[in-house]
Amino acid sequence: MTRQYFGTDGIRGRVGEGVITPDFMLRLGYAAGKVLGKMAGDKRSGRASILIGKDTRVSGYMFEAALEAGLINAGVDVGLLGPMPTPAIAYLTRTFHARAGIVISASHNPYQDNGIKFFNADGSKLPDQVEQDIEAALEQPIITAPNLGKAWRIDDAAARYIEFCKASTPWGFALDGLKIVLDCANGATYHIAPKVFRELGAEVSAIGVSPDGLNINLECGSTNPRQLQKAVLEMGADLGIAFDGDGDRVLFVDRDGELIDGDQLLFIIALHRQQYLGGCNGVVGTLMSNYGFELALRERNIPFERAKVGDRYVLEKMQANGWSLGGESSGHIICADATTTGDGIVSALQVLRAVSDFGEPLQKLKQRMKMLPQHMINVRLAHRDGVLDHADVRAAVGEAERQLANTGRVLLRPSGTEPLIRVMVEGQDAAQVEQLAKKISTVVERVGNA
Known part of the structure; x- marks a missing residue:
């Protein structure tokens, strides 16, 4: 009987405590390489390749090296992405036809924490059986493969993902004349998000874009948006957008400095789909989703169901119902017709598309839904x-x-x-x-x- 390592959001903990150690990462890389490497090789090299990306916390360098060593020992090729948002790694895993993608991140947690999340070749989370096989392989001794894997750095990863985000909007979509403040939480979106919104025509001011390995999510980002609220008011911006450390969550601030959470954003996206995109077949929330959100959807005949808290459960219910929209009040929003996982930048663009098509400012649009105390x-x-x-x-x-x-x-x-x-x-x-x-x-x- 092996220890249960994988939780609903991968493996996560305080660095140096429990399983989150360099030694464990080395063994995990080897175990993952042995399990995933048994499958047929990818088109790039004739054998399995796995991508590794990370957020900006200082421990990511150490864990990246340990995972890389373990995978190479197992005879797997490794593509190094560097600091990239979690959803970017899901997308790039598909793009490079890799066997899997590994994210080194503790999401919205402080820098002292870190964790690991896997994506399969389709950019979705690993099946339970594969996770169990990797756990079992953790008990095996590391034996260097006769044909060691090789590592290469993917230098154009950021540019590829920027273009993917822009392509999630229709041809000709533009943000000309819109003044936006971005808060990138000193995390993985720091070098991505400002370029996406500027290239779409917005006037962008960015905060939380100076990561030093220790300041990720520190008094900034979607978990602490006070700086963003202040900046929006001081700069007279039309709105503000806050991401978390690994870029899979997003919250907005309207021009009055009021915070707009994930339930409200989901409602705006659903309303836009119903009115402009041929209908919204349903939305999945969680047990914590505001009751006012449920009532507002019900009034518009949009089906709504609740899942347990956690993006994995949200996605499972979306797939079971054949729905393409779901998420949590934290701002983890899944637009399954655009990408395979929660993506803060892609979700933000869906909201801005709604703002553009409705022709109303965000603070007016959000009033169509009444949040209950x-x-x-x-x-x-x-x-x-x-x-x-x-x-x-x-x-x-x-x-x-x-x-x-x-x-x-x-x-x-x-x-x-x-x-x-x-x-x-x-x-x-x-x-x-x-x-x-x-x-x-x-x-x-x-x-x-x-």
Whole structure:
């Protein structure tokens, strides 16, 4: 029995602690090379090739070298992309007909963290069985292959991805006259996003474009957009766009400095598809998606379903339903008719396409959807066993739902990593929502600490 390494978002942790060590990366590279190298070789060299990309955190250099060494030992060729957004690696894996793509990134986490994510040859996440095979191969000793792999650097990776992003919009689409502030989180989009939007005609001011290995996501980017909000107001910009460290999330700021989250952006994209692109067959959100988002789609006869939190679950439900649009309130948006994974730049362009076609500024367009007040409390417990099914907890939830009278919802969700239960209430009245969340939390705390 092997240890379970792969989570819903790859392998992630604090550098030097647990599995995130150079030694583990060497063994992981070798194991991945042995498993993926068994398949038929690609068209480029007659044997398997795997691409490696990374974000801007300092530990990426160390892990890149370790993975490269492990893969070469397994007889696999390695294409080095350098700092690139996660969705760019998914795209380039397809473009180069590689066996797989590896991303070295901890996404929106601080620089002390890092992680690994795999894409298959189609630019999608590896099947569970392949992940299990790699885990099993981690236990094997490293034996240098008789025919070592070779490494090469892909110097035009950034230019290829920039053109891909621009091509996700229709021919002739332009952002002429639009004044935009970009916040690249000192992350992987720092040398990509400004060029994309400038080449489409926008007047671009960029912040968070000076990575030093330590400042990724530091008081900037989609997880901390205050600098962007301030810059939009000071510069008199039409809007601002914030990415996270690896470029798979995006949030907007309107010209009044107000933040626009992933639910609102998804709604704008869905509305645009319904009115201008022949219809929107459905949208997948998550358990945390705002209830106002669901109501706004329902009013327009756009089907909506919720998945568990996590882009993997969103994509699975999209594929099961045959839908092309889904995402999370964090700004991880998947436009499956444009690319295979969440892509902050591509999603931002879909929003700007809607703004252009509707002919309305962002702050007016977002008003077509009413966000409901939402209050969440994290309740730390001595134990979680049986708490959600306890009669007192069920009664408290039932009473809250009765008071909301089908104008809101209640959600109790255990944390996947901590001894917490998250209590969330949504409704029309902010004061009522907060009061109900506190009442339920009190009962949950009493039961869970009994």
